[in-house]
């Protein structure tokens with residue numbers, strides 16, 4: 001699909017001053033402050049996508065009966081713009097996000113957006129707000145494309161006939177305040193994130209809404225994050241709240257296979273692809289919590305890490321469940337985890353060669 005739309009550009013007359021922006025960029029946190037502009041494109045059944053625009057960042061006015069508020073017909077994406085050492089600004093595999101956006105859209109009975117329009121919308125926002133892309137090492141501009149159902153009315157016989165696609169952007173430091181400090185995880189046997197035939201593979205807000213209660217339980221149990229297990233037996237590991245998982249057996253990596261109930265992470269796919277470049281083998285498969293614990297106890301399972309756009313590569317140090325608890329290795333970040341993190345960030349920030357053609361120059 002090629003892009004037929006041209007974007008109207010409405011600059012923000014109240015864009016923040018250099019001093020204000022620099023104050024934010026000193027300690028951006030994650031998803032707290034947004035840049036001066038946003039992108040919107042509307043969709044109407046029969047007419048298609050129209051009114052593409054870049055406009056000042058600001059609130060929306062929507063009828064209280066708007067479908068998204070009641071039936072959560074919504075989806076989102078997440079990717080980052082990185083400032084490389086040579087000064088250029090790049091995105092990492094944005095066409096992969098465009099494809100996943102459309103896979104989510106199909107599952108949510110929402111319209112697909114041409115991939116070129118998706119990428120063009122990111123380019124326009126990042127180019128306009130380029131001063132918001134942090135220069136600090138390890139920081140980035142987090143991009144959040146999303147789509148909502150905008151038809152007003154409470155009927156559920158038919159999906160909304162109108163939608164809005166938007167992109168907002170937020171300067172980001174590390175998702176986890178501790179940087180590469182290992183996280184502790186809680187095995188959720190009480191709650192299920194996704195079941196076969198459900199929406200687990202789609203990046204829809206409802207998956208996250210249903211996860212908060214388990215995340216809150218994880219924190220109450222003294223853990224940082226929840227680990228989701230399969231819906232049927234509550235034994236097989238699926239993923240974390242916003243990250244995929246990798247298990248390291250010496251120089252062999254194992255990650256849960258894409259069964260339809262977990263998100264097909266782009267970081268996960270990238271690691272599966274570049275593992276061989278680092279002399280590692282990588283495979284998709286299945287691991288039960290019993291095998292996880294036994295592997296750690298025998299020493300065969302040497303490291304575990306989580307990966308995702310926001311979390312990058314984060315070691316998992318310890319595991320706790322209703323009836324079990326154990327540590328992974330000695331609880332500190334392992335060498336394979338650190339090597340993978342360095343390779344990934346090296347490609348993203350430009351210090352390592354981009355042999356897989358993943359880096360997309362924006363500015």
Ligand code: PLP
Nearest residue numbers: 242243244263265266267308309
């Ligand atoms: N799993 C879930 C539930 C997520 O929300 C994310 C974050 O996007 C991921 C995995 C990792 O995906 P990606 O590597 O594409 O960011």
Ligand code: COI
Nearest residue numbers: 078079242308309310311
């Ligand atoms: C991401 O890594 O982009 C995510 O979506 C994780 C989370 C903030 C939902």
